[in-house]
């Protein structure tokens with residue numbers, strides 16, 4: 313019987329299989345950032361161990377860094393100390409490092425692919441749940457905790473339970489202004505924030521084949537919000553074209569050698585998945601979230617749903633709590649919701665394609681008077697390219713702030729965060745209570761939708777703004 | 783890490799689904815670089831106002847549940863961020879076991895590394911024992927016998943992969959175990975892997 317992409321990635325990394333269905337897997341690549349690893353290095357050093365293969369690692373600061381005034385030290389002493397700790401740790405263990413003042417610095421999940429550190433066929437781990445992003449290249453990439461980061465660095469291996477597989481077939485026609493983010497939110501709304509738990513999700517079908525690598529990464533990135541630790545997309549010519557010439561990707565003959573192998577990775581025609589479902593993207597409207605879980609997503613034309621629609625008591629209670637936190641009333645049209653802040657950035661939507669989509673909407677328009685809007689490119693290279701293409705100027709002319717790369721307002725732990733009660737149209741991935749700052753209220757959406765919200769000052773159907781039909 | 787064999791205590795019930803790790807341990811405290819002493823930050827923003835004064839009525843601050851070593855929760859407990867601090871805060875607070883219909887996978891993996899037992903049980907069972915927890919029932923969890931008792935009645939058997947059970951019982955340091963028992967296997971695999979996919983080893987000497 314044929315094997316799935318997941319099976320092939322798994323099988324090719326098994327060092328040893330155990331009777332209980334788990335296996336010891338070899339880890340090809342490990343990405344490090346400042347937040348997930350201080351305790352990992354302490355654990356390694358306490359026992360006098362060393363990092364087994366420094367060259368299999370790549371470190372970059374991203375989570376706590378400041379996105380303004382990079383010439384100054386980070387203002388928050390704790391954030392400064394944590395960033396400095398990473399510098400010292402990687403120096404002691406000779407781990408390849410991209411420092412804060414380097415043009416290549418950016419969010420781990422943006423720079424991994426950009427540098428060609430992420431490759432098809434590999435296993436890749438990182439102390440960050442959105443490591444699922446890298447699965448867009450046809451590799452087995454998953455988030456791990458700090459203890460596991462230490463284990464991976466010391467042993468190059470990790471013990472894992474094999475998961476079930478799910479294939480999500482995306483069919484139909486992706487209309488203009490419908491982004492992978494809308495499709496991801498529609499998918500999560502359908503199966504639930506926990507719906508893909510215990511599964512590795514492979515996205516397939518004609519829609520995926522046509523998607524840019526950026527959109528594929530958005531899709532895989534959001535897999536964790538459906539409960540799946542792993543997202544996957546079969547590598548194809550577009551994948552290979554993206555990687556050719558990247559600094560850390562194989563070169564010349566070695567690239568061709570690798571290519572021969574990479575072409576064998578896609579799921580076999582007769583491969584069996586534990587679950588399979590089809591989503592017709594022709595019906596997918598621009599989506600926004602209204603609650604405090606990514607599954608609380610709905611088409612922009614919808615209204616805030618009522619807790620009373622739910623029969624199950626704990627679900628009803630959860631929705632009540634979410635609406636109270638979000639300060640929304642059942643029946644309110646989503647399009648009437650006024651916002652205070654717009655954040656375009658994060659490992660979900662901060663690549664050049666995302667910025668182009670947002671810039672196309674704001675060009676010739678202006679950010680609403682009461683709105684603070686920021687664009688945070690995913691890396692220094694994205695930032696540079698956006699400046700070259702004139703996108704930065706478009707954003708600045710429209711009244712956006714143009715920032716330095718980092719996680720920024722995706723996570724309330726650096727200088728960029730919401731004030732209590734502020735409402736944000738955000739291209740990030742989590743709308744949990746307090747995620748963007750204590751008491752902050754997050755509405756997730758695509759870059760084009762966030763740009764439209766910036767212009768009108770409320771949640772907006774970008775298709776209407778652009779003169780198209782909703 | 784400390785091992786887990788048995789525990790006996792009251793249980794606190796949080797029926798809510800998808801309690802995420804941002805709720806369990808807010809991101810801004812990730813700036814701390816310790817792993818000990820994080821108990822005070824557990825569910826911080828649900829337990830404290832912005833000015834640090836306590837909020838009323840959070841289950842883990844209500845007597846007698848403030849001493850509960852067992853937490854019973856809705857599906858998807860620990861979803862979201864991979865932060866191991868969520869586990870360190872729970873253990874720091876004194877929680878030794880979480881029972882839920884399902885868990886965030888990374889959270890469950892992290893729990894295992896820190897002697898925090900996670901038990902996944904069907905939704906109906908969790909709802910039933912959650913109700914018992916609210917009434918103040920005694921929970922007893924025995925990982926050697928693999929049983930969960932509520933008020934002395936066996937309500938479930940604990941079905942854990944044997945490797946995970948042994949690791950929990952013994953409180954092994956996984957890196958030690960891997961290096962001692964699998965060091966040769968890892969090296970052997972690495973050599974074969976290097977032959978098959980040399981482009982993955984171009985940076986190594």
Ligand code: SF4
Pocket residue numbers: 374375419420421440442658659660718719722723740741
């Ligand atoms: S951008 Fe947000 S989700 Fe992505 S790695 Fe940074 S904090 Fe995590």
